[in-house]
Amino acid sequence: MIRFENVSVTYDGAYEPAVQDIDFTVPEGELTLLVGPSGTGKSTVLGAVSGLVPHFTGGTLRGRVTVAGRDTRTHKPRELADVVGTVGQDPLSHFVTDTVEDELAYGMESLGLAPDVMRRRVEETLDLLGLNELRDRPIATLSGGQQQRVAIGSVLTPHPKVLVLDEPTSALDPAAAEEVLAVLQRLVHDLGTTVLMAEHRLERVVHYADRVVLLPSSGARPVLGTPPEVMAVSPVYPPVVDLGRLAGWSPLPLTIRDARRSAGELRERLADIAPVNGRLPHGDTSPRKDPNPRPEVPAPRRFLRRRTTRTAPDTSTPHPAAAVTALAVHRDRVEALRHVELTVTPGETVALMGRNGAGKSTLLAALVGLVEPTRGSVRVGGAVPHRAAPRDLVQRVGLVPQEPRDLLYADTVAAECAAADRDAGAAEGSCRALVSELLPGVGDDTHPRDLSEGQRLALALAVVLTARPPLLLLDEPTRGLDYAAKARLVSILRALAAEGHAIVLATHDVELAAEIAHRVVVLADGEVVADGPTADVVVASPSFAPQVTKVLAPQRWLTVSQVREALSS
Incomplete structure (x- = not known):
């Protein structure tokens, strides 16, 4: 569905390419996750799929990007709108109308869909994303997370074949993030939608991915593989993977459930150790009674x-x-x-x-x-x-x-x-x-x-x-x-x-x-x-509760750094 062929992008005035030698395929009906440190070009890769790069951003794109057979160099974003739905990091930049319901309908109006089809899809999307109570609210009065759900909904209603999402859960509370990701998984599994997503909060999304593309910061070629394969070598990884690396678990767990199945021995080692923390509220020099304090990290x-x-x-x-x-x-x-x-x-x-x-x-x-x-x-x-x-x-x-x-x-x-x-x-x-x-x-x-x-x-x-x-x-x-x-x-x-x-x-x-x-x-x-x-x-x-707490419950650990300090003492 999406094909990158030796793609490099260099922005005007830049001395080095933002991305180079990008070569991979995203099959139809898969959720592929882009990961990597900040500045490795994840947003550029996503923009190349929707045609925003280079038609909107400027710069030079070498190589070839095709989506559903359409070359993004010769098709501008509006010519890809019926195939690709895009949500960037800033949802406010996407909004065209003033209210939630109008925004959900706008993309379908642009494509000329029949009114009865539009009405049905708006209702379905309101229910899917928990937006029904907000349908008449002005978008300007919504919280950042609510706006992000509206932005995602506005690209779901036209039923695109491809969804391109840049940090879709960054402003969402944990429950809302789970709801949105469950919707995306349903679209992938039941409707064959292809999803390409970049996200820094890997603890939320990595277990939903079919495949992961790692963009290294060294300029090396991308690493493509299953989530366990990539997480084993990635410089960015969620706490549950960090805990698995620390404990030497193989294969590395991606979910709380898998980690708990492997954590019995670790819980036994930690059973008689209390979390240690040197940080106290300022001015308090008395011993802290908090049964689960946190370890101190030296300040710069x-x-x-x-x-x-x-x-x-x-x-x-x-x-x-x-x-x-x-x-x-x-x-x-x-x-x-x-x-x-x-x-x-x-x-x-x-x-x-x-x-x-x-x-x-x-x-x-x-x-x-x-x-x-x-x-x-x-x-x-x-x-x-x-x-x-x-x-x-x-x-x-x-x-x-x-x-x-x-x-x-x-x-x-x-x-x-x-x-x-x-x-x-x-x-x-x-x-x-x-x-x-x-x-x-x-x-x-x-x-x-x-x-x-x-x-x-x-x-x-x-x-x-x-x-x-x-x-x-x-x-x-x-x-x-x-x-x-x-x-x-x-x-x-x-x-x-x-x-x-x-x-x-x-x-x-x-x-x-x-x-x-x-x-x-x-x-x-x-x-x-x-x-x-x-x-x-x-x-x-x-x-x-953070991931470590869920894995090691009923013990009251919060972070991998606590566990690492306890095991090394």
Whole structure:
């Protein structure tokens, strides 16, 4: 169905190809997963299938890509629309209409399908993706995960033969991700749809794949094979594979069920060992009673040393970094939050979790003053965020939004850094020093739009950190990050917490919460339904438990690093 023949793509102005020597076939009715570190060209490969590369992106494509017999060099994206449905990393860029139901119908209208066919397919898709309650909602009022489901639905309704998906579960909560992947599997198995997908969260998708294509970062030829074959040699792999490698299991497990079947001996070895953790909430020097603490990963020395121009947050007093009391927020006709209570102390990392649309982003917006409480109060460092002057607020709280590009408006990295220094009242070069550490090798003249999703996140984080805010807020910070980039982010956030910064992150990444969070707060329908130590909350939750917890239950382990440390001690 899809054929790559010695394909190389070089973008205008680039010195090296984005991808080269790509040669593989995706048969009809298979789900093929593209994996590899960030920057290896996965999005470029996907774009070449839909014709966006090179017709929309520019550049030079050498070799040949055919889809259902059509050469993408001679067929523009609109000439492939009846065959290929595409969802990119940014669902907002796909939307044409204003409401959910209209968006699901738009693609079929463009193809001239009969009204009765359109109506039936819209209803089927609303049910498949759990969107029925949102059918009349304006798309602009949906959460990021809800928008992603709408984007996927909009390409399903025309019934394309090929689906091309770039990180389709990145903004979805665990339950919604399972639902979407189950739908894709049904389309593959029952209807013969061909799916080519790129995804960094391999723990969610690798066991659904028929085959995996690994794009190495060294410029070597792609590796093609079954999921177990590729995971055995891949530099990127999910925690369950990492645990299998550590324990020496063969074959490597891809699912929790397979791993549990092999884990009996490992559970016996760990039975009399308690997880060890050197991290405590900032200012707490007493032994921690948490029965499942997490191991410490040393923070980058340069990051810790750099605090020379600003005073570290004062953690000698018990004043909270943020205090939310009986908070209610109404947005349009939706009660986004109701009676929310939350206190965050200096040096504490709190993970906000919950279904898409539960109110996580709204709570972050209230903490940074972007929305005004309907009832209740919000205080950050003694200030009321929505009433504080911007120059004062930026010294107290910083938000890295779900779409980092919302913070980036200049034409170059250098201009972004200069603006960040001015806005924060920081010494000249402060932001650039942060960028050099987070994004080594990125030049001053680079346009932010030319960065990858993960690189844009790092740049936005540097812009926010220039003001050294005592409270740092992050909304889905691991979207677009591979496992290595996520590990660097974890180290940086741990270093900030050690310095006394309070961190609140809204995330669907249960593995990230297990690695870094002291507390997990679960929201549902705008209300707090759980708030406690990470282990206490996630171990008891089938949805929010990380892979290691599920494999080694009833023991209370959270991460592979915990297990590795225990076995080596």
